[in-house]
Amino acid sequence: MNLDILLQQVAFIHEIDKLKYIQRKTRLFNSDRRENDAEHSWHLAVMAITLAEHSNEPIDILKVLKMLLIHDLVEIDSGDVFLYDTIVNHDNTEAERKAAERIFGLLPAKQAKEFVAIWEEFETGDTAEAMFAHSMDRFEPILQNVSNQGGTWTEHNVPYDTVMDKTSKIQHGSKTIWDFTETLIDDSVLKGYIKKPDQE
Amino acid sequence: MNLDILLQQVAFIHEIDKLKYIQRKTRLFNSDRRENDAEHSWHLAVMAITLAEHSNEPIDILKVLKMLLIHDLVEIDSGDVFLYDTIVNHDNTEAERKAAERIFGLLPAKQAKEFVAIWEEFETGDTAEAMFAHSMDRFEPILQNVSNQGGTWTEHNVPYDTVMDKTSKIQHGSKTIWDFTETLIDDSVLKGYIKKPDQE
Numbered sequence: 482m483n484l485d486i487l488l489q490q491v492a493f494i495h496e497i498d499k500l501k502y503i504q505r506k507t508r509l510f511n512s513d514r515r516e517n518d519a520e521h522s523w524h525l526a527v528m529a530i531t532l533a534e535h536s537n538e539p540i541d542i543l544k545v546l547k548m549l550l551i552h553d554l555v556e557i558d559s560g561d562v563f564l565y566d567t568i569v570n571h572d573n574t575e576a577e578r579k580a581a582e583r584i585f586g587l588l589p590a591k592q593a594k595e596f597v598a599i600w601e602e603f604e605t606g607d608t609a610e611a612m613f614a615h616s617m618d619r620f621e622p623i624l625q626n627v628s629n630q631g632g633t634w635t636e637h638n639v640p641y642d643t644v645m646d647k648t649s650k651i652q653h654g655s656k657t658i659w660d661f662t663e664t665l666i667d668d669s670v671l672k673g674y675i676k677k678p679d680q681e
Numbered sequence: 682m683n684l685d686i687l688l689q690q691v692a693f694i695h696e697i698d699k700l701k702y703i704q705r706k707t708r709l710f711n712s713d714r715r716e717n718d719a720e721h722s723w724h725l726a727v728m729a730i731t732l733a734e735h736s737n738e739p740i741d742i743l744k745v746l747k748m749l750l751i752h753d754l755v756e757i758d759s760g761d762v763f764l765y766d767t768i769v770n771h772d773n774t775e776a777e778r779k780a781a782e783r784i785f786g787l788l789p790a791k792q793a794k795e796f797v798a799i800w801e802e803f804e805t806g807d808t809a810e811a812m813f814a815h816s817m818d819r820f821e822p823i824l825q826n827v828s829n830q831g832g833t834w835t836e837h838n839v840p841y842d843t844v845m846d847k848t849s850k851i852q853h854g855s856k857t858i859w860d861f862t863e864t865l866i867d868d869s870v871l872k873g874y875i876k877k878p879d880q881e
């Protein structure tokens with residue numbers, strides 16, 4: 482056996498434990514307790530296997546799972562960026578790229594390259610797999626907010642247009658899930674969780 | 682779109698959030714904070730994609746991931762069973778079977794059947810995929826205990842023979858990982874984290 486390969490992999494497995502300490506803004510379903518990135522990544526992965534049939538295009542679900550399981554690891558170094566934050570840049574920042582190099586760089590070189598490529602494909606977001614993975618990443622906090630009387634929408638007073646702008650990307654992965662999401666958003670407007678401009 | 686299908690899937694996605702409240706006995710790496718089942722399931726899934734090359738037999742890694750992502754969901758109803766508990770039965774209990782029927786039963790019938798079959802294959806444990814998945818499930822707490830000065834071994838005074846009995850199943854999934862694990866256990870005996878009978 483190549484012990485060196487295994488030791489590098491174990492160092493990676495040890496390091497990524499830190500994802501369990503990265504707190505998100507969103508809260509668990511019907512709860513006051515915030516979700517961490519490891520729980521979030523697990524939930525998205527189960528959502529993907531559950532909802533795969535609703536993808537607009539045929540997808541390699543194994544690749545989608547790999548993306549969702551590792552997509553937030555860079556936040557170990559760069560921290561969680563709140564979806565509705567209007568100041569911090571959400572694009573593939575220099576800090577995130579450095580984090581990817583450091584964290585995936587713990588793995589054996591060939592594997593590190595594979596993991597970085599999967600992370601980059603998710604970040605770039607233009608393959609069928611990346612688009613479906615992004616749908617999951619946007620859909621989960623909507624379900625959470627709906628279960629928490631508006632959750633982060635209410636807490637941070639996020640305007641309707643911003644909600645639509647950030648969540649409508651769901652349709653690129655799944656028109657079915659987006660149609661359903663629109664009914665949830667409409668209902669959240671009716672309940673006062675999201676304010677339209679003319680309501681302010 | 683078949684809204685009824687999607688609504689059933691969303692009910693399942695909502696329900697499984699409860700996995701984030703199921704506390705395990707083991708603690709995070711170098712930490713006093715206990716791990717929950719959702720974090721655990723995420724970690725095992727990433728371990729599986731990282732360590733797949735060490736499987737004794739060729740495996741369908743997508744099936745392994747599905748197993749690991751859903752294997753603990755029954756604990757939402759039946760609770761976590763401590764690996765080294767000598768009183769509570771670890772086998773596929775009646776309570777776990779009922780839990781599987783209730784929780785997977787939230788899904789559309791055809792999908793519920795698929796998920797139950799994956800869970801049963803993991804529980805039965807005799808396919809190459811189930812054996813590799815079990816290796817991951819046994820290997821993670823060993824790494825955690827080693828990082829926590831013996832962790833649950835020390836805390837619950839688990840004897841050497843019990844540790845060997847419970848962990849040696851790793852070899853059915855991966856001889857490579859088991860060889861490495863044996864060096865970790867030997868080292869843990871030297872450090873006094875695990876007591877051999879003649880040392881008591």
Ligand SMILES: [Ca+2]
Nearest residue numbers: 553556561562
């Ligand atoms: Ca994120």
